[in-house]
Amino acid sequence: MLLIDVEPKDVECVIGRVYAKISDAAKRRGLPDGLGWTVGAAFSPVPPDAPEELLREADADVARRRV
Numbered sequence: 001m002l003l004i005d006v007e008p009k010d011v012e013c014v015i016g017r018v019y020a021k022i023s024d025a026a027k028r029r030g031l032p033d034g035l036g037w038t039v040g041a042a043f044s045p046v047p048p049d050a051p052e053e054l055l056r057e058a059d060a061d062v063a064r065r066r067v
Contacts, residue, residue: 011041038062 042057
């Protein structure tokens with residue numbers, strides 16, 4: 001998901017809403033409680049030279065959130 005012109009606090013709000021929606025959908029479908037997933041976020045004040053740069057930052061954020 002690409003969010004333009006947002007602050008980190010806005011992104012955290014969106015991540016929280018995504019977690020809530022996916023958790024609700026999993027419960028409605030009867031999926032086991034033990035399933036887990038993590039969202040990574042990346043910020044850039046200017047467009048990166050390559051999309052891979054943002055993906056690397058998001059991957060690093062996933063690793064930080066898993067701790």
